[in-house]
Amino acid sequence: MSDLTWFKSSYSDSTGGQCVEVAVAPTPTLVHIRDSKAPEGPTLDVRPDAFAAFIAFAARA
8 A cells, every 4th residue: 555645634734633644546446544643554445435425424514
């Protein structure tokens, strides 16, 4: 997964707070999610439709 480009939320700041990063491979079969404080740690990988549903739910909350 070292070839992935990771993105933080635009709501994240640079003070090292709690946030996640997301990456999508060029052929998006999975969305990869990791803890920004532990970039070498484990990732959570979900299908794009499941991630889109999560984002839609979070936007309503």
